[in-house]
Every structure is written in C-alpha cells, then in structure tokens.
Amino acid sequence: MSFSATEPSIRTKWFAGLLVIGYAIVTLIPLLWIIATGFKSPADSIAYPPVVVFEPTLEGYVNLFTDRTRATEQMLDDAGPPTTWYEQIARDRGTVISGPSRYGERFLNSVIIGFGSTALCMILGTMAAYAFSRFKVPLKDDLLFFILSTRMMPPIAVAIPIFLMFRNLGLNDTHLGMILLYTAVNLSLSVWLLKGFIDEIPVEYEEAALIDGYTRFQAFYKVVLPQAATGIASTAIFCLIFAWNEYAFAVLLTSGNAQTAPPFIPTIIGVSGKDWPAVAAGATIFLVPVMVFTILLRKHLLRGITFGAVRK
Amino acid sequence: MTVSPIKKVAQATPVPMARRIRGLSDRTIAWIFVAPTIFLLLAVNIFPLIWTIRLSFTNFRVNRPNNDVEWIGLRNYERILTDPGIWSTMQATAHFLIWTIVLQVLIGFTLAFLINKKFKGNDLWTTIIVFPMMLSPAVVGNFWTFLYQPQIGLFNYVIAFFTGADPASFSMIGDVNLAPWAIVIADTWMWTPFVMLICLAGLRSIPDSIYEAAECDRASKWRQFWTITIPMALPFLMLAVLFRGIENFKMFDLVVQLTGGGPGNTTTLTSIDLKREAFERWRTGYSSAYAVILFVTVFGLASIYVKALNKVKER
Numbered sequence: 001m002s003f004s005a006t007e008p009s010i011r012t013k014w015f016a017g018l019l020v021i022g023y024a025i026v027t028l029i030p031l032l033w034i035i036a037t038g039f040k041s042p043a044d045s046i047a048y049p050p051v052v053v054f055e056p057t058l059e060g061y062v063n064l065f066t067d068r069t070r071a072t073e074q075m076l077d078d079a080g081p082p083t084t085w086y087e088q089i090a091r092d093r094g095t096v097i098s099g100p101s102r103y104g105e106r107f108l109n110s111v112i113i114g115f116g117s118t119a120l121c122m123i124l125g126t127m128a129a130y131a132f133s134r135f136k137v138p139l140k141d142d143l144l145f146f147i148l149s150t151r152m153m154p155p156i157a158v159a160i161p162i163f164l165m166f167r168n169l170g171l172n173d174t175h176l177g178m179i180l181l182y183t184a185v186n187l188s189l190s191v192w193l194l195k196g197f198i199d200e201i202p203v204e205y206e207e208a209a210l211i212d213g214y215t216r217f218q219a220f221y222k223v224v225l226p227q228a229a230t231g232i233a234s235t236a237i238f239c240l241i242f243a244w245n246e247y248a249f250a251v252l253l254t255s256g257n258a259q260t261a262p263p264f265i266p267t268i269i270g271v272s273g274k275d276w277p278a279v280a281a282g283a284t285i286f287l288v289p290v291m292v293f294t295i296l297l298r299k300h301l302l303r304g305i306t307f308g309a310v311r312k
Numbered sequence: 313m314t315v316s317p318i319k320k321v322a323q324a325t326p327v328p329m330a331r332r333i334r335g336l337s338d339r340t341i342a343w344i345f346v347a348p349t350i351f352l353l354l355a356v357n358i359f360p361l362i363w364t365i366r367l368s369f370t371n372f373r374v375n376r377p378n379n380d381v382e383w384i385g386l387r388n389y390e391r392i393l394t395d396p397g398i399w400s401t402m403q404a405t406a407h408f409l410i411w412t413i414v415l416q417v418l419i420g421f422t423l424a425f426l427i428n429k430k431f432k433g434n435d436l437w438t439t440i441i442v443f444p445m446m447l448s449p450a451v452v453g454n455f456w457t458f459l460y461q462p463q464i465g466l467f468n469y470v471i472a473f474f475t476g477a478d479p480a481s482f483s484m485i486g487d488v489n490l491a492p493w494a495i496v497i498a499d500t501w502m503w504t505p506f507v508m509l510i511c512l513a514g515l516r517s518i519p520d521s522i523y524e525a526a527e528c529d530r531a532s533k534w535r536q537f538w539t540i541t542i543p544m545a546l547p548f549l550m551l552a553v554l555f556r557g558i559e560n561f562k563m564f565d566l567v568v569q570l571t572g573g574g575p576g577n578t579t580t581l582t583s584i585d586l587k588r589e590a591f592e593r594w595r596t597g598y599s600s601a602y603a604v605i606l607f608v609t610v611f612g613l614a615s616i617y618v619k620a621l622n623k624v625k626e627r
Contacts, residue, residue: 008429017431023423024440027501031443033466034455046464048479124349131345135338143350150357152610154562156586157603160596161360161367164374184356187349216341247450247565248583252591266454266569276458283451294446298439302509305445309551310513 060277197231420507514548
C-alpha cells in the first residue's frame with residue numbers, strides 16, 4: 001500500500017461517501033415521488049399519510065392522454081362494452097373517453113421546436129465558432145462579449161418587443177417563430193462552447209489539408225467537423241435541453257398552435273379537481289429523457305453550464 | 313519526440329501561401345460564417361432591446377393600438393422609481409437572491425469538498441445529484457406545489473414527522489411568512505448541484521504538491537483548509553455566485569409556477585412583477601422602462617462583480 005500525504009484515509013472516505021450518498025438520496029426523493037405519483041390512483045396520490053407502497057395503475061397515463069366526460073346511462077348504452085384496456089380504466093371511474101387530450105400535440109411541439117432550434121443553432125454556431133477560433137475577425141472580443149451579454153437579459157424584458165415584432169411578422173404562436181427565438185437564445189451558449197472545442201483542435205491539421213489541395217470549406221467539413229464531433233454533440237444536447245425546458249417565452253408567445261409542454265403540464269386538470277397522477281405522468285414523460293441525456297453528458301456538464309469558462 | 317509528417321509539411325509551408333490556395337479568401341469566409349449569427353442576434357435580441365428602450369419613453373399600450381402614442385420623456389422612469397410597490401418587489405428579490413446564494417454555496421461547497429475525498433463511486437453519485445438542475449423549472453416547480461400541500465404533501469409530512477407539528481397546520485405556499493422560504497428551498501434543491509460542480513472543478517484544480525509541502529511544514533488540516541483550499545477555490549466559488557446571481561435575478565419559471573408571486577406580493581420577484589405589468593395590465597411603455605431599469609441593474613452589478621473577480625484571480 002502506498003502512502004501519500006494527500007490521499008484521504010479510508011475512514012474519511014467512508015464518512016464523505018455516506019454524507020454525499022445521503023444527500024443524493026434526499027435530493028432524489030422529489031423526482032422519485034413524481035415518477036411514483038404517475039402510477040398511483042387519484043385516491044392513493046392524495047392519501048394521508050403519503051403511501052409508498054401502492055398498487056400501480058396506468059390511470060394517470062390514460063387521463064393524461066385522453067379527454068373524458070362523466071358517463072350517463074344513455075352514453076354507456078350507446079358506447080357498448082369497452083373494447084380496450086384504457087377505455088376499461090376510464091369506465092371504472094364512471095367516465096367515457098371523448099377523445100385524445102392535447103398533451104400529445106404539446107409534446108410533439110416540444111420535440112419539433114427543440115430539435116429544430118438545436119439543428120439551426122448548431123449549424124450557425126459551428127460556423128461562427130470556427131470563424132472566431134481560426135480567423136482574425138475584426139472586433140472579435142467585442143463581438144464575443146456581445147454574444148454572451150444577450151444571455152443576461154431577463155426573458156420577460158425582451159418578450160414585449162418580440163411579441164410585437166412576431167405579431168407584425170405573423171410569427172406569434174408558430175413553430176418557425178419559436179425555433180428562431182430559441183436558436184437566438186441558445187446561440188451564445190453554442191458559440192462560446194464550440195469555440196472552446198475547436199480551439200483545442202490543432203490548426204496544423206487544416207493547414208495540411210489546405211496544402212493537399214482542399215478548399216477552406218472542404219477543410220472545415222472534412223477535417224475540423226469530424227474532430228469536433230464530441231464537442232458538437234454535447235453542445236447540441238445542452239441546446240436541446242435548454243429549448244426543451246424553456247418556459248417564459250413559451251407561455252407568453254404561444255397559446256394554441258405551437259405551445260410546448262412546459263406551459264401545458266401545469267394546466268392539466270381532471271374531471272373533478274387537480275388530477276395529480278396525470279400531472280405526474282406528464283412530467284415523468286417529459287423529464288426522464290433529460291435525465292438520460294444528463295448521464296450521456298456527464299463528462300462535459302461543467303463546461304456546458306459555465307459557457308466554457310471552466311474546463312475540467 | 314517525433315514530429316508527425318503532417319506537422320512538418322505544415323511548418324515548412326509559409327502561412328500566406330497556404331491561405332492563397334484556391335477558393336474564397338479567409339476574410340470573406342470569416343464574414344460568411346459569422347454573419348448569420350450576428351444577424352439573428354441583432355434581429356431577435358438587439359432590435360427588441362432598442363425597441364424596448366424607445367417604448368420606455370412613451371405611454372404605448374399593446375391592447376389599445378388605436379390610442380395616440382405620446383412621447384412622455386422620463387415620466388415612466390420617475391413613476392417606477394418612486395413607486396413603493398417596486399421596493400417591496402426588490403426586497404422580495406433580495407431575500408430570494410441572498411438566501412439562495414448563501415445556502416447553495418454552503419451546501420454546494422461542502423458536497424464538493426466531500427466528493428473530492430475520492431470515495432468509490434463518487435462519479436455516479438455526482439451525476440445523480442446533478443439531475444434536478446437539468447430539468448424543466450416550470451414542470452418541477454408545479455410539482456413542488458404538490459409536495460407543499462398541507463396535510464397530503466410529502467414535504468409537510470416529513471417536516472411534521474421530525475418536528476411533531478400537525479402537517480395540516482402550515483402551508484408553505486399559502487402562508488405569508490413561509491412562502492419566501494418555500495421558493496428558497498425549491499431553488500436550493502434545484503441549483504445546489506450547479507455550485508457543487510463548479511466548486512468541485514476548483515478543488516480539483518489545486519495541485520497535490522501544495523498540500524504535500526504544507527504537510528512537510530506540519531501545517532494542521534484545519535490550517536491547510538483555510539490557507540490553501542479556500543483561497544485557491546475562491547475564484548471558482550465567485551464564478552458560481554456570479555452565474556447564480558444573474559440567473560436568480562431573472563428568476564421567473566420556477567417561482568411563478570410555485571407561488572405565482574403570492575400570497576399577497578410576498579414572493580413577487582421582479583420578473584413576475586414585470587410580467588404582470590406587461591402582459592396582464594398591458595402597460596407596455598411603463599413595463600419597457602421597468603425592463604430597462606432591470607437590465608441596467610443586472611449589467612451594472614455584474615460588471616462590478618467581474619472586476620472584483622478578476623482582482624481575486626490575479627492574487
């Protein structure tokens with residue numbers, strides 16, 4: 001066994017480990033509670049004392065994806081016996097399914113706007129980052145600072161004129177409008193992060209390619225892009241998560257057509273009162289993908305959240 | 313050390329020649345590459361900002377487009393700065409800012425310090441701790457209202473379990489005295505990992521050799537902590553505070569879902585107040601002036617802070 005003055009003792013490690021794991025478990029409880037509540041029946045979800053062991057049901061998910069009305073005798077006679085398991089669940093509560101809810105659409109909007117803005121942001125961001133990294137751009141530092149400073153504005157402050165501008169251009173409550181907006185908001189992050197990643201690629205690779213007869217464009221996409229692939233991928237995930245989570249612009253600028261899931265999930269209500277299992281089910285479907293992405297991102301997390309200011 | 317043939321060729325070729333080879337000049341390419349980004353930012357960020365500044369000198373109201381728009385000079389600014397309501401909003405914001413930063417720095421730094429003891433599996437647990445901050449604040453904030461329910465809420469149950477109070481006797485988001493703490497707790501839960509990650513980077517940046525030297529000089533662990541760990545991690549800590557400060561000054565989504573600014577105005581942070589003025593009372597000119605004041609405040613405070621940060625870094 002090697003002895004080092006800086007290596008903590010076994011006992012210290014155990015102590016530190018236990019405290020950290022304790023904190024991690026406490027911090028996970030609200031998230032586990034969301035997931036668990038999604039599988040509870042309405043009665044279990046509001047039981048006192050809170051129940052940890054319960055009979056799981058998909059009622060929350062059925063309620064999330066459907067609109068239901070209270071069934072009258074007449075309606076039940078007309079509808080005949082339930083043909084699917086989800087109709088059965090609705091019937092058990094004395095309701096009939098009257099159609100799909102809007103959650104599906106809202107979720108799809110989140111996907112379209114999230115991926116659309118991420119794609120656009122990566123195209124523009126990579127180009128700008130490459131130029132800032134490799135060329136002498138006049139006023140480079142000012143431009144870079146300008147790009148960063150756009151992130152300091154409270155979203156509500158710019159929302160007023162954006163609202164007016166979008167209304168004049170017919171972009172209010174459209175996918176295109178939201179994609180452009182989220183692209184602009186994320187550009188500062190992507191330019192700063194990508195510049196850091198491209199800075200790390202030795203410039204000699206491209207120069208060699210240029211001598212081999214590549215044009216700048218060819219050198220850019222045949223040499224630099226493959227080298228920067230991991231950096232681009234992790235930046236893309238950051239942009240995606242941001243656009244996915246964004247709430248302020250979404251709630252102010254969209255209402256029907258292009259509304260994303262975050263403003264919608266809190267508005268879910270049941271036939272009688274707040275339907276917490278349905279809310280939790282909606283939140284679970286929405287949050288779990290982000291947790292998976294977080295695991296994929298873990299090596300670049302620090303860089304992403306500090307705009308590349310801190311690199312491990 | 314061997315130099316790769318690619319490098320040799322590259323070094324042998326004079327730079328200007330490499331640049332002259334075929335295609336557009338670098339300068340043109342640089343502009344083609346940067347222009348779309350700058351254009352989009354000008355259109356979606358700077359143009360609206362200038363528009364906001366212009367509107368802030370008028371009495372324009374979006375919901376009455378047919379009214380005459382009058383140029384009223386600085387009157388909006390006067391009204392805002394003399395409005396006692398604004399100061400209570402500022403107080404709520406200050407309470408939120410100070411307490412979230414204090415708690416997040418204390419807990420975040422402690423966690424980073426413990427994780428830096430390199431126990432087995434620390435990577436896995438770090439990733440788990442990071443989860444809350446990656447999630448949608450609005451969705452999570454909405455769910456916290458469920459945890460905070462009197463009687464049935466998990467939070468109330470746990471507090472009651474440990475203190476013996478009746479879980480139905482207090483409402484975290486309905487009580488004037490508790491609501492400001494409800495938002496502090498939820499924000500701390502969500503954003504402590506952020507501070508932790510930055511502190512961890514700071515602690516890992518301290519070379520072992522310094523501690524070894526201190527050990528040779530028989531400096532106590534306590535002394536090492538205060539004379540090596542803290543000063544060397546300080547720039548990172550300050551950076552974390554800067555990021556949290558700016559973010560929480562803009563705070564909207566989490567709090568608006570949690571309390572909606574209530575009860576009364578106890579948790580009406582500036583962004584929430586601004587949203588009410590602009591999108592509920594539709595006082596567009598007035599709220600534009602409000603937005604400008606906020607932006608100047610953030611920008612001013614941030615630049616003073618960055619100056620201080622640079623001084624600490626130089627030491």
